[in-house]
Amino acid sequence: MSKNLLKVAVVGATGYAGCELIKILLRHPETEITSISAKVDRPEPISNIFPVFKGQIDLVCGELDIRAASKAADLIFLALPHKVSMEFAPKFLESGKKVIDLSADYRLSSVSEYEAWYGTKHTSAELLSSSVYGLPELYRKEIVKAKLLANPGCYPTASILGCAPLVEKSLVETDRIIIDAKSGVTGAGRTPSMGLHFPEANENLKAYKINQHQHMPEINQELSKLAGSKVGVTFTPHLVPMNRGILSTIYFTLKKEMETVEAIRIYKDFYKAEPFIRVLDENIFPETKNVYGTNFCDIGIKVTDKRAIVVTAIDNLWKGAASQAVQNMNIMQGYKETLGIL
Ligand SMILES: NC(=O)c1ccc[n+]([C@@H]2O[C@H](COP(=O)([O-])OP(=O)(O)OC[C@H]3O[C@@H](n4cnc5c(N)ncnc54)[C@H](OP(=O)(O)O)[C@@H]3O)[C@@H](O)[C@H]2O)c1
Structure with missing residues (x-):
């Protein structure tokens, strides 16, 4: 008897995040990709758009048809730009589908903050109170x-x-946190622009x-909840x-002096049950x-007197997207959290 796989749709499949999603979902033992779409001029096999998929998946990527995608899939990944996701998410939810939105449209709980930072009216603000912020290390119970x-x-x-x-743990002056973050160019998406053009960026x-930056309110929102x-x-x-990667160097003023080893112990303890957080030993820094x-x-982590410097590294297209x-899908579906991504 064939296994009952979870049918998933990837909307925004021609983008960088959509492409990485397809790669991961193809290897995932519990999922079957049944619908692929984007904003395309004419339908085309996804393996023509991304030749990496030749021989792996033969679905055609066409213009999004909500009814067809809802019929084909039970869980929808929206790898769409902000403002576009909120056009479609309510319709998928109405048809009883779960939605994982990679855009910023449902991350901020305040409508006015969203509208101020993204310069547009939120067309489904009523969903903000029920959307769950998908950072598993902080919201695992809600994500379920x-x-x-x-x-x-x-x-963020x-x-x-x-x-x-x-x-x-209230160990820092929260009005003096400085984040110096550096991102690879794929962070800006696949649509070409002058600043992202190779001779300009290289x-x-x-x-x-x-x-x-529009990610600031999201960082402030989550740190305010923690504090x-x-x-x-x-x-x-x-x-x-x-191409890929984010390195974030964060400067804190501690309320009391601390040794580096003590700070490392606090981080190791905080993340002790987390499969995807690696707190490094003293004098080793992320790359x-x-x-x-x-x-x-x-x-x-490095601490000097009352100054703590914390450096983090992620792949913007993977842990960042x-x-x-x-x-998050693994947690929502009750699968082992590391399935297909470890
Ligand atoms: N890149 C990152 O590192 C990263 C990290 C975290 C979160 N995100 C977020 O994830 C989302 C996707 O990011 P990305 O970098 O993959 O962007 P991207 O490369 O620009 O891809 C966007 C995708 O959305 C499609 N699209 C745009 N408008 C559409 C419409 N009206 N109907 C249907 N499809 C439409 C595009 O199709 P066409 O190609 O045909 O235009 C493309 O497939 C964004 O909200 C982004 O902020 C990205």
Whole structure:
């Protein structure tokens, strides 16, 4: 008898996150991809769009047809830009499907924050109170019951995981957290633009959107929940001439002096049950190469007197997007959390 696989749809399959999702889901022992779609001029086999899939999957990627995708699949991954996801998520939910949204549309609980940062009206704000923020290390219990899961952003994943132990334990001045984050170019998606053009991005390093990046409210929202009071971080993102990876260096002012080994012990203890968090030993620091194509977040820590410096590394397309979405799917479906991603 054939195994009863979970039928899944990938919407936004021609994007970077969609492509990585397909790669992971093809190897996942509990899933069958039954629908692939995007915004395409004419339907085409996905293996023509991404030749890496030749001989692996023969589905055609066409324009999204909500009714057909709902009929074909029980769980829908929306790997769509923000503003686009909220057009479709309510319709899939109405037809009884679970939705994992990789965009920012359901991550912020405040409608006014969303509308201010994303410059658009939220067209399904009523869903914000029931959407679950999909950072398993903090919300595993809620994720189990989620129907609409808001997969975290890549910078927020790297930042929140690096801050959570010290903030939750009230060990730091929460108005003095500085996050200096660096991302590879795929973080901006596959749509070409001048700043992402190879000769512009290559051999160059630049800061952008200093203290006005749209991921800031998401980081502040989650750190405020952990702290039990309003947190406002200083956030400087950088574009780095590499394809994948985020390295986030976070500076804290501690309330009391501490030794590095003590801080490492706090992080190891906080994440002791987490299969995808690797807290490194003293004087070892994360590198993006070590997490490339993995769902790991590596964390390194150095403390000098009252200054704590925490460095995190993730793959923006995996732990920052696609594999974290599959980690969430595993939890929502009651599968082993590491299935297909470890
Ligand atoms: N890249 C990352 O590192 C990363 C990390 C975390 C979260 N995310 C989030 O994940 C989502 C996808 O990111 P990405 O980097 O994969 O973006 P991307 O490369 O730009 O891909 C976007 C996908 O959405 C499709 N699309 C756009 N408008 C559509 C519409 N109206 N109807 C149907 N399909 C439409 C695109 O199709 P066409 O190709 O035909 O336009 C493409 O397949 C975004 O919300 C992003 O913020 C990305």
